[in-house]
Amino acid sequence: MGEAVFDRALRRGLAGDIATSIMFAVALVVAVVFPVVGYAALFLMFLVSPVAQLVWRVLPRR
Numbered sequence: 399m400g401e402a403v404f405d406r407a408l409r410r411g412l413a414g415d416i417a418t419s420i421m422f423a424v425a426l427v428v429a430v431v432f433p434v435v436g437y438a439a440l441f442l443m444f445l446v447s448p449v450a451q452l453v454w455r456v457l458p459r460r
Contacts, residue, residue: 409457417450418443 421443429439 409459410454413454413457414446414450416453417446420453421446421449 425439425442428442429435429437432439
């Protein structure tokens, strides 16, 4: 049982890391495509939690 808890925690952390990377990339693209937005594109980082939940669903389970 301890291993299952560890795997679940590892998957949660991985989902958060992937979501953060995706949102940084999206914020970069928005800032480059729309220069007038600039640093305001970083407000997209508030969407990391919902994106992490989506990634959590997509990650394969053991």
